[in-house]
Amino acid sequence: MAAGKMDTEVRREQIAQAALGIIATQGMKGFGIAAIADRVGIVPSAIYRHFKSKDEIIDSVLDLIRDSMIGNVTAICEETADPLERLEKLVSRQIGMLHAIPAIPQIIFSGGSFEGMSDRKDKLHESIRRYLVKIREIILQGQKAGVIRADMDSEVLSLMLMGTVQQAMIMWFVSGGNFDVNKYAKKAWAFYKNAIAN
Amino acid sequence: MAAGKMDTEVRREQIAQAALGIIATQGMKGFGIAAIADRVGIVPSAIYRHFKSKDEIIDSVLDLIRDSMIGNVTAICEETADPLERLEKLVSRQIGMLHAIPAIPQIIFSGGSFEGMSDRKDKLHESIRRYLVKIREIILQGQKAGVIRADMDSEVLSLMLMGTVQQAMIMWFVSGGNFDVNKYAKKAWAFYKNAIAN
């Protein structure tokens, strides 16, 4: 593919992207050094010029997704200030990520491949926690502003919203892409909004 | 552990249970023939007297979980006829399964290990679909009876309920068991019930 030698920073990016592509198309089963190297256009052993180990690649991919998720939140916060609008945009943005990074469900839902290092799960946990806190902040803001019912636990509301989105991912994943995520997300959001709105 | 020779049916059960135990405690990473054999108290090669391959064991475990899930639905349907009560009991029962079979999240969320055969995912999909249909039937029944708002798509409602429960599983899993699932389930159900009730 990419002939010639390249700077290690570029290669690291290419490798992480290749990893995502493989996971998306072949699942975790196909996620191997050889496959990655193939996709990047170099030989397996060359991978080790840029990553110390396969684990490091996984970490890199996780970081990539985490940043993408957090990025979504900050992005929608800049688009609008209205809490309900923020949540709505966040939902559709999160769903949209499925198409941009189809590997997400497989990664999120495969604790299996991530139990290598003991702190891998901690890291994942921390990422999710941070993400949830941000959602919760939006909800709290909405409750303070009076547009979201205040008689409900903001943490529960944030978890349910996340659960709803992840359910879409699960359905999309197990159905092999046949599940209409957008339609579901739209209806689910309507229900959720109606339930939390004052 | 279990000395002496045993009937293959008993062994198959023991092996499936051992597999669940291992997955729960050590994750998919520890899920190997040797570990299973150890737990059952026989030698690795003896496993093959009862299962043709590791894949067949995975299938067996999946069946076990599927039956357990479906069993939950039929069980609560016998306990009560009221749709809302049925759903409530189903939620708490599903949450309760986390303690009975702690391996569930790891299995549900690790498509990664299950992509061996191409029809593995189809099977999983079919199980989830069947389960969802049953939830949906309860909701439809409630809508017909007038206790659940009829202006909402029953499929979306069933998916959201499932998503809510699965979010509890995810949090429980990534937090290493520190997340208080019961408290969350209680509040989430209250919210959901309030939103769907007429």
Added chain:
DNA sequence: TTATAATGTGAATGTATATTCACATCGGAG
């Protein structure tokens, strides 16, 4: 241009693990 550090290559190594096989042993049907 040339020296050197970074990157790429092909072969070799090591390891983990599923699976097979020849043989041993048990348990129940006759």
Added chain:
DNA sequence: CTCCGATGTGAATATACATTCACATTATAA
């Protein structure tokens, strides 16, 4: 009791990978 099929065992085999290594090649700075 005594066979015989089913179950269990230990060693051997196969394979799939990650990782290492010695060497080749390229880019770049001087």
